[in-house]
Amino acid sequence: MDGFLLSRADRTVHATGTRRFFDDVPSASQALRRGEATLVVGALPFSPHRPVVLAQPEEVDVTDGPWQGPEDPGELPAVRISAEVPLPRVHVERVRRLVDRLSFGETKKVVAARRVVLEADEPLDPLALAARMIERHPDAATFALDLSAAGERFWGHSLVGASPELLVSRRGSTVTCRPLAGTAARRADPEEDRRAGEELLASAKNLAEHGYVVDWIRSRLAPLCSELDVPGTPELVATPDVWHLASPITGTLRDGIDALTLAWTLHPTPALAGTPREAALDLISRFEEDRRFFGGTVGWCDAEGDGDWIVAIRCAELSSDCRRAVAWAGGGIVADSDPVAELDETTAKLRTLLGALGVETAPDAG
């Protein structure tokens, strides 16, 4: 696909063509500051050491409300799962090993992720998939973008997803974050569903998982803000597939740090990495293959420094022929995590992407 789409309930940024690519966050931020670019769009990968996708687009369309895609995006092709990496039982075993490490080591939390490889009968149009995801997940931030600028491994690839998690947003001197961590699968029965949400809100394990993320964001934002409002307890938010614990955080920035630099300062949070962050990143690199842009961040930043950066979860990377896709899901592991429940949690999270493609996932064991 050409370009970049970020559709949120209140605003859509749709950009096409490229005037210039940037190699890193500081050079993009400098171009915005000097007035050499009016907008930068793109994505940062999960690993802070891998190439970014940051571009000044040729044309930009900013509209109120969610993206109004093609009148009739048409049917998506039939898609099936061709591999799971690692196999579900191996993911359970990995989580068990991580739990052992967390019980005896200095690491308090680490996020373990797995992948599902999908094959499509016909090419899967990234924007048609995005349109389907907007329809199914109207409250999420739906994105679709070309990843080619990240190098040969990504030529012609695109990333498509519908994320419920805002990494950071800046409007003038106001900075907003809404980290998510702590999850329970939604239930078909309304009474059971309500109870699942209430239990999540009272779960010491999930509150601990959540607390690490809030502490990280507070520690990164506090030096940059004259005021910072961090709620003492999280609230419950729902997607069609899962309940989450969420903390809406708001601050007043002291100086003109732009949204892109804020994203770079916060990313990856313990919602995707763990605590302490470096130890968790080290464990992830030893237990998993490169996450590429899963768990990274997707967004835009304008010349005023305003912008929105979304955590790249509930997403898939499409190959250049659009016949293959890789979807990821992860979950925070702490010392008292149950490995089988953690597998089920990733299955519930995968439903956002797989459901849009009409692919069935195994029902969870809960």
Ligand SMILES: C=C(O[C@H]1C=CC=C(C(=O)O)[C@@H]1O)C(=O)O
């Ligand atoms: C890592 C993912 O979710 C994050 C966001 C919300 C809740 C999470 C959790 O409960 O572990 C994760 O931190 C994912 O969707 O793949």
